[in-house]
Amino acid sequence: MSSFVFFFVPTVIFLGMVLPLWLVLHYVSRWRSSKGLSAEDKQTLEAAMGEVERLESRLETLETILDAEQPDWQTRHSVD
Known part of the structure; x- marks a missing residue:
């Protein structure tokens, strides 16, 4: 059970917080570069x-x- 929690908690944190922020920042930077x-x-x-x-x-x-x-x-x- 502890190995399940060891992998599950970081995965949930990554998918819930890091990935959306990463995607938003990625597409904002691409939008700015293609603005002109x-x-x-x-x-x-x-x-x-x-x-x-x-x-x-x-x-x-x-x-x-x-x-x-x-x-x-x-x-x-x-x-x-």
Whole structure:
């Protein structure tokens, strides 16, 4: 009986206190390490921002052309 208690008590303490704490701390540390963007995500985001800047420049050019050819195009085509 004493050998049973010798193995049973530490096992219960480990499963009841140490293991849950260990699992929580493990997954908290993994969550913190994966919190930021990966290198691939950063590269994709930079490429998308470059595309946005290119499209904004193109839109400004088109508006400049329309302003030169049709000065009142914005008032005629505005949504009321």
